[in-house]
Amino acid sequence: MRVHLGGHLNWYDPGKRSWLEIDLPGAMSLVELARRLGLPPEEIAFAVVNGEFVLLSEKATVAAGDQVELYPPIGGGNYKDEKCHPERSERDRVDLYGR
16 A cells, blocks of 8 residues: 655654655544554644545445545635735735724
8 A cells, every 4th residue: 555644744753754655454534544653643634545535434444455545624824915916905814804
């Protein structure tokens, strides 16, 4: 099985690898896979299994030969940055941020 640790999830791998090749003893839930890899399930926002979006749960299972991608919550950017959003007026930014 190939497993991708997206975002900061590779910090939990001792080698800080973003892609892992692992052998599974049989089918298991995504939650169990996360635990076996030392990943806190609460840090995983979603998964992609063989190209299909999957929510992390005990019901979602994976098996040998699958490609699994695990991702933490993703965010970023600075909405206030004039270079990114020059069309936004000062009034819009004040309204958006409640200031």
